[in-house]
Amino acid sequence: MERIALGVIGCGFFAQNHLHAWTDLRSKGVEIAAVCDVDESKARAAADKFGVKSWYKDAETMLKQEKLGLVDIVTRVETHRDVVSQAIRPRVPTIVQKPFGPDLAACRAMADEAQKAGVFLAVHENFRFQVPMRRIAELLRAGAIGTPSWARVSFRTGYDIYKGQPYLANEERFVLIDLGVHVLDLARVFLGEVEQLSAELQRRNPDVRGEDTATMLLRHKSGAVSIVECTYESRRLPDVFPETLLEIEGPKGAIVLKPGSVLDVTIAGKTTTHDVDAPVLNWAERPWHIIQESVVATCEHMLEALRAGRAADTAALDNVRTFTLVEAAYQAAAAGRAVRLA
Ligand SMILES: NC(=O)c1ccc[n+]([C@@H]2O[C@H](COP(=O)([O-])OP(=O)(O)OC[C@H]3O[C@@H](n4cnc5c(N)ncnc54)[C@H](O)[C@@H]3O)[C@@H](O)[C@H]2O)c1
Incomplete structure (x- = not known):
């Protein structure tokens, strides 16, 4: 090699x-x-x-x-x-x-x-490489719940992210660019490309410059609908930072990713529960271990794609599609109406 x-x-x-x-x-x-x-x-x-x-x-x-x-x-x-x-x-x-x-x-x-x-x-783009997301992608690929028709992708925290990344408080375009890219990417991965999107943006923390909360409604080309939301200004407890919570429903069942990386998979009226927490690598620390493990998985994926001479799953052109949704969300929020995507 x-x-x-x-x-x-x-x-x-x-x-x-x-x-x-x-x-x-x-x-x-x-x-x-x-x-x-x-x-x-x-x-x-x-x-x-x-x-x-x-x-x-x-x-x-x-x-x-x-x-x-x-x-x-x-x-x-x-x-x-x-x-x-x-x-x-x-x-x-x-x-x-x-x-x-x-x-x-x-x-x-x-x-x-x-x-x-x-x-x-x-x-x-590491969120789709997190342990629970890899498991959910496998379940969907295997047709466990049929073609998804509805989902909620949610990242809500009040964790002090400004401590490690003080520059974020001064970003003019903030949460959609920093965090929206991750949750919108997950919506694309699980439900496919988007044809229409509406968004509401809020700046709930008066000490930051840009929007810190985004709530979006997406219609996917498959006909599925998703609610995609992210905030750095939630007071809810437990604060599950940096976990993304997910609910996905299909004609045959539902997948729910709950706090603590607990995955409920309901098929034909029977629920099985799985622990999908990431391993804590020897250099990792809670609660960042979920992200840290995904960084290794993302880098490994890049290496495999490069060696195989193929584009990465999160190649530049793929990420342009995710970023198109970010831009559409800013447009939709400014215009106060849904934006149709080409
Ligand atoms: N994927 C995730 O989960 C995740 C989490 C946190 C941050 N990030 C991303 O990581 C990136 C870096 O963020 P950070 O918080 O580490 O920022 P940072 O400011 O701590 O680090 C950036 C470093 O780049 C250096 N730098 C700037 N311009 C350079 C240049 N031209 N050549 C060489 N070095 C240069 C700076 O001196 C600085 O040390 C951002 O894009 C951020 O969004 C991703």
């Missing part, structure tokens, strides 16, 4: 999970060859902690000097357009963290650029 030399760009808060994940995946033939951060102290600290030979302050220099087989970009959204281009120009396969771009035009431009160059570009 040919070893893949990986470069990680951005060594901040969330990159720590990526660095652990790629270290765990060494047995799958990937090696962190270099790390890069414009903040020299972060690049140096990541190299020291994860035993990486080279560190850089500048991504272009890293891309010139290292022979990389894969780049993983874990910087914030406003940098993605430029850094993705820097990686694609020398034709290095690239993964970029969600949100893919600051707006739909930027996402499309990056997807086009990669397609024209024939370079692998995927978005690290």
Whole structure:
């Protein structure tokens, strides 16, 4: 198996999970060859902690000097357009963290650029790789409840996310871009593409700049309907951060993902309950373990897709579809009416 030399760009808060994940995946033939951060102290600290030979302050220099087989970009959204281009120009396969771009035009431009160059570009959209979501996808694929006709996808928390990511309080377009991308992606994965969407946005926390709560109603091309909601400003207890709760109904049964990663599957009037909590990896900590495990699963999926010469499930073009829903939600909320999608 040919070893893949990986470069990680951005060594901040969330990159720590990526660095652990790629270290765990060494047995799958990937090696962190270099790390890069414009903040020299972060690049140096990541190299020291994860035993990486080279560190850089500048991504272009890293891309010139290292022979990389894969780049993983874990910087914030406003940098993605430029850094993705820097990686694609020398034709290095690239993964970029969600949100893919600051707006739909930027996402499309990056997807086009990669397609024209024939370079692998995927978005690290990790929610669909969480343990419960993988199990639900399997059940749906097996036809356990028939074709889904109704669902609710819900992420509601009051967890202090501003502690680890203080910049979020200052985002003009906030919860839809940061969290809406995840829950809308799940709605697409489970119920298929969307033909109509309406949305209400609220800023319930007066200390943040953008909307922190989104409530959306989707009609899918299959005829299914879903309610997709997310907030960082809920006072409900227990606070299940960072769990997504789900209800999916079909003609033959229902699937309900409850707090504590408990999955109820009802088929023909009989309910079976499954524990679908993620394993707590040796570097993980509760309650982040659910997300942390999914980062490993996402990175592993990327590696498999790249080696197989196929697009990732969350390839750039796929994520453009998810981002189209985000943009539609902003439009629908501003216009006060449902938006039809092409
Ligand atoms: N998928 C998830 O579950 C999840 C969770 C949290 C954060 N994220 C995403 O991770 C990304 C990073 O967020 P974060 O909270 O770690 O931000 P952060 O600010 O802590 O880290 C970003 C790092 O990138 C560096 N950087 C900026 N521009 C650079 C450049 N051109 N070249 C090299 N380094 C550069 C910064 O110096 C900083 O250290 C965001 O897109 C965020 O949405 C994803």
